[in-house]
Amino acid sequence: MTADRRPIALAGIGKIARDRHIPALEDSEDWSLEATISRNSEVEGIESHADIESFLEARPDIDTISLALPPGPRTAYAEAAIRAGRNVMLEKPPARTMAECLRLEALAAEAGVTLFATWHSRMGHAVESAAARIREEGLVGIRIDWREDVRKTHPRQDWIWEEGSLGVFDPGINAFSILGEILDMPIALREVSMEIPSNRQTPIAADFAFTHPSGAEISGVFDFRHDGDPLWDMWIETKAGRFALRDSGSRLEADDGDVPGNQSEEYPLLYRRLAELVDAGESDFDLRPLHHTADAHLIGRRSIVEPFDW
Template sequence: MAKTYAIAIVGIGKITEDQHLPCIAKNPRFKLTGLVSQRGVARDGVPSFKTLGELLNSSTTVDAVAICTPPNARHAIAVEAMDAGKDVLLEKPTTATTLETADLVAHAAKTKRVAYATWHSQHNAAVDEAKRLLQGQRLKRLHVEWKEDVKRWHPGQEWIWAPGGFGVFDPTINALSILTKILPGPLFVTSAELITPSNRETPIAGKVSFRSPAAASGAALTAEVDWRQTGPQSWNIDIETESGQKLALREGGSKLSVDGKETVAAPMEEYERIYEHFAELLDKGESDMHYAPLQLVADAFFVGKRVATDAFHW
């Protein structure tokens, strides 16, 4: 019989409420045994603590910890958990900086713990099929359109506008995670515009250009992202190969059309698959900590030009 792992969640916000708690509840490989919430969020029958230290010093059984705090707190929490002999799952983006994530890779190896950097948008059948179709191909055109409503997905969350909060690149990293999985070669940022409200520190929109050794001469590789879109949300990736094949990933990578014909349309079960994969990693005692999407965001900030725009208010 497969082992059931006792798991605690650190950080109880919208994504935890919408995805992590429901997915843990319906996965027989996990049992929720603890919550850590500075705001004191509780669930019937599950003990709640203000800090991870309080949880670790209690009699609560915990095998693994899912870290769902804002990014700037994740490195310290993950180190504390691994030092206490716990395996860790990290919401995306893994940490606030690339070196923090690199350190967690090394720390997991040092402590012999499992560490898993989750990139939920990679866990779609349409993404897997797009990867298969692009193997050995050269890119003629790539365009990402990732536009959504920040007020809908991050209501009142001020941390996203602070340094280390990523701004619009918090959702954009989902598109980048898909690209790092499906493209037949690495992707590099060549330029970026970071469109930033006058009263905020991180961008609300942006434009990014890329290059890749897998691209044909003169290929256009671009992304346009925005957090001001109301109504229907746009999570689209369009790719044309040098051979003329056109791939269209829609609805965050859950649907794929090839040359105008829909070939994959599956329900969005990204977080269900995250926990399925985490159970597999725990069974094997293996980590999965690739972080190329985080590096692409960091490079966009590194080479990006700040462009001022109107103030943002909730």
């Protein structure tokens, strides 16, 4: 660790940690990865701990922890870290339920630590440009197309099908997070239909529609059964024309000019934001994306479909 980089620990060394978190930390000017927490995986050259309790006891000098483990155990890890006076960054979703989120928020406020609920797609290069267009031109409608092949994006990750996880809403919540960033009016789900494999607990596909205060039409589809490269797109119509927000907010395509970008920027920007929050002694804990997801399960119609196997 260099003098100007602060130590951080990373809990959960799975696919998202290796694909996104670790590369971002290796290149970070703010953070130095000093320890990992995982029952069955390690990072070469980095001190490893099997559980949160052993880490907290061994490393009181590391005051910030990033939690990239699945939603099931994440809340218990976050609570333990907060009670020990550590700052916590949470992979999405921040917890399994809204009640758990509110408890974490209250604990962090009482402990005086930073709590950061990350929504990585909001860091997409073109999200700010899309928001500006909607504000300036007025919204007519948004059609969300969020489809991927779960066998490629979450290979053999059975946790995504378990109770307490989100199924197709795990990537779909990224679309909800972008909506919260580009819209300047509150929206609410009006109707939802979900398809659930007969041998699984969570949806493999969903269709949905929102209400918008101005009457704008917002609807979409999430689907894990897509054959091909992932589609993470929003087709947006304003009173001045149409444009597309592509690749989970990383690119904007419009007749009057494109905004290029790539998803490799998202996690470095999240860790930069974490440094800003810790420096300021503040938290960033927006729960709207999870709120929409919870509402989907409250009002959604459920259809049982063919079983899913890897």
